[in-house]
Amino acid sequence: MRIEHDLSRFKQIVRGKIRQNLRKYVTNGEMIGRKGRDLVSIPIPQLDVPHFRYGKNGNGGVGQGDGEPGTPIGKGDDGEGGAGGAGSDPGRHLLEVEVSLEELAAILGEELELPRIEPKGTANIEQEKSRYTSIRRSGPESLRHFKRTYMEALRRQISSNTYVPDRPRVVPIREDRRYRAWNEVNLPEANAAIIYMMDVSGSMTDDQKEIVRTAAFWLDTWLRSQYKGLERRYIIHDAAAKEVDEETFYHTRESGGTRISSAYRVCAELINRTFPPSEWNIYCFQFSDGDNWGEDNERSLDLLKNEILPHVNLFCYGQVESPYGSGEFIRSLDFAEDEPRLVTAEIENKEAVYACLKTFLGTGA
Amino acid sequence: MATATFEPLPANLAEIQVKIEGHARDYGLDFYPTIFELIDADQLNAIAAYGGFPTRYPHWRFGMEFEQLNKGYTYGLQKIYELVINNNPCYAYLMRCNSFVDQKLVMAHVYGHCDFFKNNYWFSQTNRKMMDEMANHGNRIRRYMDRFGVDTVETFIDACLSVEDLIDIHSPFVKRFDQPSRYDFERAHDEEESTGAPGRFHSKDYMESFINPPRVLAAEADKLREQQVKNTRFPPEPVRDVMLFVLENAPLKPWQLDVLSIVRDEAYYFAPQGQTKIMNEGWASYWHSTIMTRQGLEAADVVNYCDHHSGTLASSPTKLNPYKVGIELFRDIEDRWNKGRFGKEYDDCDDWSKKRDWDTGAGLGRQKIFEVRKIHNDLTFIDEFLTLDFCRQHKLFSFGYNPANDAYEIESREFPKIKQQLLFQLTNLGRPMISVRDGNYKNRGELFLEHTFGGVELKTSYAHDTLANLYALWGRPVHIETVLDGTRTILSFDGGEHQTEKCGEVDE
Structure with missing residues (x-):
C-alpha cells in the first residue's frame, strides 16, 4: 500500500535522515515511565506541523463527572499544550504504549541504530557445553536412535535381499544400531558489569539527577539485552567516594566539593577486586557537571589512563550542564579522540539524552 | 474507487445492510447510496490515516497517523470500527474483525452519518465527488514530485499545511466582496476627481447654514477621507481567508499555486466535519441506538450491543x-x-x-x-x-x-x-482568529496579519515556526500583531531572524 511509503518517509524524518530541519519538532516527551516491574510506557514520536494555536492560558475545557470546584482531574502536561477543544481534533496527547524491556531494547537498538556488541575476549570466557548433534555406531542403549536403527536394518535387508514385501519384518542386528552422540561446543558466556559513577556534589540539582536516571535506565536496558548476566555497581562521590546501592544512587543529595579522582580510585579497586577484566566486559558510565577541583584533574587523568581504561570495554563520560559548574573537566578528556574506549558527551537537557545514548553505545565497543 | 477493489459484502452482512437501510428509511433518514466495504485492520488504519481517501497525495504525516493508529491497534489501546466518507455515493469502511452485532450497530451508525452529510446545511457546499477529486489531487502532486523532486514539493506542502487553518469557514455561504475587476479603469479615474471637498448644494447666502450645515459637511468630509484611506489599503477590509490572499498575491510558481490551492480545497472540504463533530456523532449515535433497540437487536446480541454502546459513550x-x-x-x-x-x-x-x-x-x-x-x-x-x-x-x-x-x-x-x-x-474550531490586515505593509510588500485577541494568547513557539513557513510562501517579511502579557506585540520574521516588537498597551 501507499501508506508504507509515507510511513518510511516519516520514520526517516524522525531519525533525522532527511529534512533535518523538521527533526526539532519531534516530541519525545518523557522518555520513560516505569510501570510495573518489567513494563515501561513509551510515547510514540510525533511531528507537529506548526499552526497558529492558543498557548498556555487557553488550557481548559468542559468535562463531565463528579467533584467540587478545585478537585484535580488530571496531571498537567509539561509546558505548553493542553486539552483539546471539544469541537476541534481530539487533543493531541502523546500516545503511550506499554512494552516489555526486551521489546524496548529492540526498539532502542533499531531507533538509534546501535551496533550489536561484540563480547570481549571470547577465548577467555568460553564454556563447554554438550550438544547432541551427531550419530555414532556405538553408545549407551539409552541414546539409541530407533528410527535410524530401523532404517539401517531395512537398508541391509533390502541390499541382502532378505526383505520380503509381503511379510515386512525388519529385525535390527548389532551392526545396525545407531546412537545419538554429542559434540562439545564452546558457548561464549559473556559477563558484563556496568559501573555507574555520579557526582553528587552541591552543584548537581534534582533535574540533573533525573537526566542521569533516564540515561542510566536506557543504558541498562540496552546492555541487558546484549548480555546474559549483567552486574551493576553504583558509585557516588563528592570530595570522597563510596559504593552504594541503586536506591541511594538515585536519591542521595550530598553537598560539598568535587574530587573526581576519588571515584576513579573506588572504581579501580572495584574492578580489581570483583571484576577481573579477563572474565568481564566492563562498562563505566560517569556523570558529572564537570566542575572538578582544579588540582585534582591531574590525578584523575592519571588514574583513568593507567588503572581504568586498560581494563574496560568502554568508558563513557557524560557531562550534564549545570547552572553553577564551570564544566571544564570534559576538556581535559580531549584525548578521547585517540582513545576508542573513551567516549564523552555533553547533555544539555533531557532531550539530549537521546543523542548521548547514541554517542555512548554507537561505538559498539 | 479507482485504485483498490474490494469484494462485495458477504451474504450475511449484505442481508442486514438491506434490513438496516430499510429501517433507516422508515424513520425518515435521507442519504446518498451507501457502499460498504469490509477491510482488514491495517487497511482501515491506512485509509483512516489518509483521512478516508486511499488515493490521497503522499505525505509523511499520513505515515505518522498510520503509525499511531497501527501501534494503538496492535497494543489494544484503540480500534476504529468504521469510517464514513462524505461523498456521493457515500463510502463506509467496516473493520473485518468486528463481531456480527458490531457490524449491525456500525451500519446503523453509518446511515446516521450519511443522512447528516447529505442534509446538514454546513455540508451543502462540499464537493460530493471528493473521492475523485482527491485522486486527482494525488496525481497532480505526484507528478510535481516526479518533476521537481520529492523534497522540494514536500517542503512546500509543509509550508502550506502550516496555514491550512487560516481559511474563512463561512465564505462558502456569504459573498464577502464584490469580485474585483481587473479591467475597471474608469472607477479609478472617477475617484481621483471626487477626492475633493464634499458636495455642496447650491444656495443663497442666508440659507447657506441650513442647506449645507457645517456639521454634516464635516462628517461627510471625514467619511470621504476614510473612504480614501480604505481605497489605498490593500486589502480594503481584513481578509480571513489568508490562504486565498496568499494564493492571489504571492509570487509563487504555477505548480506551487496548484499545490496551495489543493491544500486549501481539502481544508474547506474537511472544515464542516470539524464544525459539526458533536452534532454529527450525536446524530449517528442517536440513530444507531434507536434502530438497534427498536428493531435491530436480537436476544443474543443484547450484551455485546450494550458493551459496545456504553464504550462509545463513555465520558x-x-x-x-x-x-x-x-x-x-x-x-x-x-x-x-x-x-x-x-x-x-x-x-x-x-x-x-x-x-x-x-x-x-x-x-x-x-x-x-x-x-x-x-x-x-x-x-x-x-x-x-x-x-x-x-x-x-x-x-x-x-x-x-x-x-x-x-x-x-x-x-x-x-x-x-x-x-x-x-x-x-x-468558536472558529477552537483556533485563534487571524486575518490579513495589510498585504503591502510599510509599502514594502510585507504581509501583516492580525490576531483578533479574545483573551487567550498565541503559543509563541508555534507562532514563530508558522511565520517562518508563511514567509516561505509569501517571499517577503511577514508579521503578526497579537497580544502577549497584556501588551500589543508584533512578531516578525524576515527570512533570517525572528523579531518581537512591543507596541503599547492594549486599549480596552
Missing part, C-alpha cells in the same frame, strides 16, 4: 465525549419538544413543580430534531440548546490549569461559565 473528566453530549442533547431536544417545554410561556414559568410536570403533549420532538440537524452547527447547537437543567443532569463542569499544583482542576459548575467555555472552544 472522561478531562474531555467531553462528543458522542455522549451529542446524543444526550438530541434526546433532550426531542423530549422537550414532545412535551412542549419551549417558548415564552415555559421560559417565564417560575413554578418549579409545574415546570417539572410540564407536558402539553405537543409531540413535536422528532420533527424538531430533524430540523436541528438541518440548520445547526456545533456552535449554534450548543448556544441554542444547552440548558441549565442539561448541565446539572449530566454533571458538566468547566476546568482549567492550575500551575500551583501542575494539574487540571475543576473550576466551576456554574452554567454560564460552562457554556461560555464550551462556546469558546467551538
Whole structure:
C-alpha cells in the first residue's frame, strides 16, 4: 500500500535522515515511565506541523463527572499544550504504549541504530557445553536412535535381499544400531558489569539527577539485552567516594566539593577486586557537571589512563550542564579522540539524552 | 474507487445492510447510496490515516497517523470500527474483525452519518465527488514530485499545511466582496476627481447654514477621507481567508499555486466535519441506538450491543465525549419538544413543580430534531440548546490549569461559565482568529496579519515556526500583531531572524 511509503518517509524524518530541519519538532516527551516491574510506557514520536494555536492560558475545557470546584482531574502536561477543544481534533496527547524491556531494547537498538556488541575476549570466557548433534555406531542403549536403527536394518535387508514385501519384518542386528552422540561446543558466556559513577556534589540539582536516571535506565536496558548476566555497581562521590546501592544512587543529595579522582580510585579497586577484566566486559558510565577541583584533574587523568581504561570495554563520560559548574573537566578528556574506549558527551537537557545514548553505545565497543 | 477493489459484502452482512437501510428509511433518514466495504485492520488504519481517501497525495504525516493508529491497534489501546466518507455515493469502511452485532450497530451508525452529510446545511457546499477529486489531487502532486523532486514539493506542502487553518469557514455561504475587476479603469479615474471637498448644494447666502450645515459637511468630509484611506489599503477590509490572499498575491510558481490551492480545497472540504463533530456523532449515535433497540437487536446480541454502546459513550473528566453530549442533547431536544417545554410561556414559568410536570403533549420532538440537524452547527447547537437543567443532569463542569499544583482542576459548575467555555472552544474550531490586515505593509510588500485577541494568547513557539513557513510562501517579511502579557506585540520574521516588537498597551 501507499501508506508504507509515507510511513518510511516519516520514520526517516524522525531519525533525522532527511529534512533535518523538521527533526526539532519531534516530541519525545518523557522518555520513560516505569510501570510495573518489567513494563515501561513509551510515547510514540510525533511531528507537529506548526499552526497558529492558543498557548498556555487557553488550557481548559468542559468535562463531565463528579467533584467540587478545585478537585484535580488530571496531571498537567509539561509546558505548553493542553486539552483539546471539544469541537476541534481530539487533543493531541502523546500516545503511550506499554512494552516489555526486551521489546524496548529492540526498539532502542533499531531507533538509534546501535551496533550489536561484540563480547570481549571470547577465548577467555568460553564454556563447554554438550550438544547432541551427531550419530555414532556405538553408545549407551539409552541414546539409541530407533528410527535410524530401523532404517539401517531395512537398508541391509533390502541390499541382502532378505526383505520380503509381503511379510515386512525388519529385525535390527548389532551392526545396525545407531546412537545419538554429542559434540562439545564452546558457548561464549559473556559477563558484563556496568559501573555507574555520579557526582553528587552541591552543584548537581534534582533535574540533573533525573537526566542521569533516564540515561542510566536506557543504558541498562540496552546492555541487558546484549548480555546474559549483567552486574551493576553504583558509585557516588563528592570530595570522597563510596559504593552504594541503586536506591541511594538515585536519591542521595550530598553537598560539598568535587574530587573526581576519588571515584576513579573506588572504581579501580572495584574492578580489581570483583571484576577481573579477563572474565568481564566492563562498562563505566560517569556523570558529572564537570566542575572538578582544579588540582585534582591531574590525578584523575592519571588514574583513568593507567588503572581504568586498560581494563574496560568502554568508558563513557557524560557531562550534564549545570547552572553553577564551570564544566571544564570534559576538556581535559580531549584525548578521547585517540582513545576508542573513551567516549564523552555533553547533555544539555533531557532531550539530549537521546543523542548521548547514541554517542555512548554507537561505538559498539 | 479507482485504485483498490474490494469484494462485495458477504451474504450475511449484505442481508442486514438491506434490513438496516430499510429501517433507516422508515424513520425518515435521507442519504446518498451507501457502499460498504469490509477491510482488514491495517487497511482501515491506512485509509483512516489518509483521512478516508486511499488515493490521497503522499505525505509523511499520513505515515505518522498510520503509525499511531497501527501501534494503538496492535497494543489494544484503540480500534476504529468504521469510517464514513462524505461523498456521493457515500463510502463506509467496516473493520473485518468486528463481531456480527458490531457490524449491525456500525451500519446503523453509518446511515446516521450519511443522512447528516447529505442534509446538514454546513455540508451543502462540499464537493460530493471528493473521492475523485482527491485522486486527482494525488496525481497532480505526484507528478510535481516526479518533476521537481520529492523534497522540494514536500517542503512546500509543509509550508502550506502550516496555514491550512487560516481559511474563512463561512465564505462558502456569504459573498464577502464584490469580485474585483481587473479591467475597471474608469472607477479609478472617477475617484481621483471626487477626492475633493464634499458636495455642496447650491444656495443663497442666508440659507447657506441650513442647506449645507457645517456639521454634516464635516462628517461627510471625514467619511470621504476614510473612504480614501480604505481605497489605498490593500486589502480594503481584513481578509480571513489568508490562504486565498496568499494564493492571489504571492509570487509563487504555477505548480506551487496548484499545490496551495489543493491544500486549501481539502481544508474547506474537511472544515464542516470539524464544525459539526458533536452534532454529527450525536446524530449517528442517536440513530444507531434507536434502530438497534427498536428493531435491530436480537436476544443474543443484547450484551455485546450494550458493551459496545456504553464504550462509545463513555465520558472522561478531562474531555467531553462528543458522542455522549451529542446524543444526550438530541434526546433532550426531542423530549422537550414532545412535551412542549419551549417558548415564552415555559421560559417565564417560575413554578418549579409545574415546570417539572410540564407536558402539553405537543409531540413535536422528532420533527424538531430533524430540523436541528438541518440548520445547526456545533456552535449554534450548543448556544441554542444547552440548558441549565442539561448541565446539572449530566454533571458538566468547566476546568482549567492550575500551575500551583501542575494539574487540571475543576473550576466551576456554574452554567454560564460552562457554556461560555464550551462556546469558546467551538468558536472558529477552537483556533485563534487571524486575518490579513495589510498585504503591502510599510509599502514594502510585507504581509501583516492580525490576531483578533479574545483573551487567550498565541503559543509563541508555534507562532514563530508558522511565520517562518508563511514567509516561505509569501517571499517577503511577514508579521503578526497579537497580544502577549497584556501588551500589543508584533512578531516578525524576515527570512533570517525572528523579531518581537512591543507596541503599547492594549486599549480596552
